[in-house]
Amino acid sequence: MAGRLEGAHVLVTGGARGIGAAIVEKALVEGARVSIVDRDEAGHDLLVALDAGERALFCTGDVRRASDIGLAVETATRKYGPVSGLVNNAGRNVYADPVTMTEDEWEDVFAVDLKSAWLVARAILPGMKAAKKGAIVNIASLHADLTYPGMFPYAAAKSGLVGLTRSLALEVGKDGVRVNALSPGYVETALVAEFFARADASLRDKVLSVHPMGRIALPAEVANCVVFLLSDEASFVTGANWRVDGGLGARFAG
Template identity: 50%
Template sequence: MNPLQDRTAVVTGGAQGIGEAVVDVLLAAGAAVAVLDRDETALDRATARHAAHTDRMLPLAVDITDEAGVVAATAAVAERFGPPTLLVNNAGINAYFDPATMTTEEWDRVFAVDLKGAWLVAKQLIPAMRERGTGAIVNVASLHARLTSAGYFPYAAAKSGLVGLTRSLALELAPHGVRVNAVSPGWTRTALVRDYFAAQPDPAAAEGQVVDVHPMRRLCEPHDIAEVVAFLLGPGARGITGADIPVDGGLGARFAG
């Protein structure tokens, strides 16, 4: 079955990590997919991996914090596939700042990527969704939106804002048949997480310690997140909007004491 046949999706940060897995799943579901990413090398790799789907995949190098670039990219998608009615705001950056020494420029950069960029892309796609009376947006937030740790400032604030943006957009767009939801991954086995473990004095022990606090005794894989994203975009989720779905192996349900 191809539940997203004849639909066009835009995936930001789609050339690696969770975004790459989302692109995999959406292509398998029959969608045409525009992959937006600022990393041109990663885009080249993604294009090579999906050589069999060049008729349904459009790689675009764009920085989602650049409004002019976003306008040009989304126009290119509409020209190639028609106006997109599916959006996955996945692009984001981590943040590890001290609140007293972080500069205003660093603060602005974190929020530009993790929050403002999601709005800039949605802003370009919403008019066509409203006109067609259909559409779905999924924002990739984080478990940090409601449970965080020291040393991640101000990541939790940015991701909390993304969940708030999700709720606001859901209410604004519901009368037009457009649904907006968020997914909040926990520890996910991406290249960033693998690099984090590799940088520890005892990588195996560090990974084991993290795995042990998960009720499911495993980390999520990128495709675990991608499958939930695809579900929220598809017809099976027609009754869901304004929700934030944790995909964290149960970590967010665990009492820390």
């Protein structure tokens, strides 16, 4: 199926590692030119490992800052033209207590997991609207629907991201721009490894036991769905939240 993003310019936030890196790799395979925005300098190493050459660009930037986003989008657009596909993937885990959490800690969670998606969309939407075409995929989480004790207020931020997706889809649909969310469950990434490391050693086995497929996802499996939503194959899909959770959210607890 290679070639579904031929000629596209895809920008991926948080693309240096994990799900973001898998999305970058898959988008390149599908023919896109790819720009990464991330604070993690590992993005440089990723592009070398992928032998991306002139087909990919790494921009160091903090997605919490409109100035960083503006500079990254300007740099990427100068090299590859307007962004035609955006993946708001940057995110962070949080393990806060609702009573002892500070206002600054709260603001930082929502700046990364929710506000940044609007900031980046705001920067690239003029180009999409002018072209009368574009696709945005916001990486939310199964936590938008179902959550877990000890991860306050992650579910609130991801629920907000799904709400933002719906609202934005209605605002820009007339301009030929599609906006969808994708909600992974457990994925073999550093963030999930961090979650398991904080818990009892038996938690991973318990988690696997409640997955209908008996395993958790690989980053590439999430990336496959992202590329579909970016591509013309999903030309009539907008305002949706796609679960990629191996059926975890479909079962009763127990």
